[in-house]
Amino acid sequence: MFGLFGKIKPLKVRSVNDNTKYGVAAKDVKELLKKGCKLLRLPLSGAHVCLYADGTKVTEEFFQTLPDNAELVLLSREQTWSGLLFDVGQLLSPGPHAQGLVEAARGLLDEDQCSAKRRKLLTDLLLSLDDTSELESRVEDEDWFKGIDTRFKTKSAYMKFNCESRIRGYLKEVDAASKSIPKAKVRAEFVKASKCLAEKLKSAKYNGCYFDRTVKEPERLCTQEGWFTCQGSFEQEVCHSFHSINPYSSRESRIVFSTWNLDHRIEKKRSVIPALLEALYHHQSADVNLDYFYSLLFTRENLKLVHIVCHKKGAHNLLCDSKKVLRAAIKAHSGKQAVEGKKRRLV
Numbered sequence: 457m458f459g460l461f462g463k464i465k466p467l468k469v470r471s472v473n474d475n476t477k478y479g480v481a482a483k484d485v486k487e488l489l490k491k492g493c494k495l496l497r498l499p500l501s502g503a504h505v506c507l508y509a510d511g512t513k514v515t516e517e518f519f520q521t522l523p524d525n526a527e528l529v530l531l532s533r534e535q536t537w538s539g540l541l542f543d544v545g546q547l548l549s550p551g552p553h554a555q556g557l558v559e560a561a562r563g564l565l566d567e568d569q570c571s572a573k574r575r576k577l578l579t580d581l582l583l584s585l586d587d588t589s590e591l592e593s594r595v596e597d598e599d600w601f602k603g604i605d606t607r608f609k610t611k612s613a614y615m616k617f618n619c620e621s622r623i624r625g626y627l628k629e630v631d632a633a634s635k636s637i638p639k640a641k642v643r644a645e646f647v648k649a650s651k652c653l654a655e656k657l658k659s660a661k662y663n664g665c666y667f668d669r670t671v672k673e674p675e676r677l678c679t680q681e682g683w684f685t686c687q688g689s690f691e692q693e694v695c696h697s698f699h700s701i702n703p704y705s706s707r708e709s710r711i712v713f714s715t716w717n718l719d720h721r722i723e724k725k726r727s728v729i730p731a732l733l734e735a736l737y738h739h740q741s742a743d744v745n746l747d748y749f750y751s752l753l754f755t756r757e758n759l760k761l762v763h764i765v766c767h768k769k770g771a772h773n774l775l776c777d778s779k780k781v782l783r784a785a786i787k788a789h790s791g792k793q794a795v796e797g798k799k800r801r802l803v
Contacts, residue, residue: 502533589705619667649741686763699763731776
């Protein structure tokens with residue numbers, strides 16, 4: 457009948473908030489709106505219709521060019537539609553649609569004909585959607601804590617400990633360097649310096665705040681929700697791959713986050729520790745600017761959080777600032793600037 461008269465078109469319509477499609481036959485936009493609004497229970501006054509694919513408004517003239525079974529979206533007066541971008545926005549936004557997407561993705565995964573590529577995409581989608589980052593305690597999210605010591609009662613407490621452990625590891629590397637020093641006097645000064653660094657680090661609670669989402673900005677490296685963003689390799693200002701992760705969201709994300717690195721821009725083993733050793737070969741620990749070495753070894757001044765792909769293990773070719781290595785050098789440099797400043801004022 458549709459093909460015989462060439463006037464009535466079979467079309468598929470849906471609403472903004474429902475993916476269910478309904479078949480409607482109409483000879484023009486007026487009839488389409490009348491039938492569609494009745495079917496979808498929308499007010500006829502102010503109603504309009506758009507193409508599902510790109511949001512193009514369907515006018516009477518455009519209606520005549522529509523192919524049979526074209527997919528359309530019926531909108532009330534205040535609603536808008538931007539095509540498939542709307543669905544992408546729904547996908548990326550938390551809300552009532554998330555659970556439906558989770559169930560749909562799981563259903564597709566169960567299909568026997570699911571390809572490896574499709575399975576990977578669906579698995580990644582499920583990982584993103586099945587987000588429990590809003591839960592904090594072990595009681596609320598037991599699965600997240602699988603494999604974690606029972607003394608940790610909240611996610612933030614464990615993440616804080618995780619960061620502390622990494623920083624403690626750097627301190628152990630400093631301590632271990634003393635074993636390679638042949639001269640007893642230099643070794644003794646190095647041990648003094650190492651103990652001083654340890655006390656300073658202990659007073660800062662091993663900078664565990666970097667991974668703790670409950671602390672205030674700018675102490676933490678993540679958002680309040682727990683999202684971490686890669687800061688790019690040592691020579692970059694930002695990560696051009698936009699790597700991000702929320703280890704608070706799921707057990708799997710927590711485990712994957714362990715592959716992310718706190719990378720030293722000026723390298724710990726190649727530059728910082730050797731520079732400290734060199735300084736102590738010629739000076740006492742009291743003369744060395746240990747605050748400077750502390751900042752390079754244990755703080756965000758020299759540490760960058762990076763995705764494993766952005767962690768470049770080759771030589772960084774960055775050196776410590778020789779003007780900051782010794783306390784006396786800093787005082788002399790400051791005094792020189794002050795004298796030069798006075799001279800300029802006298803001129």
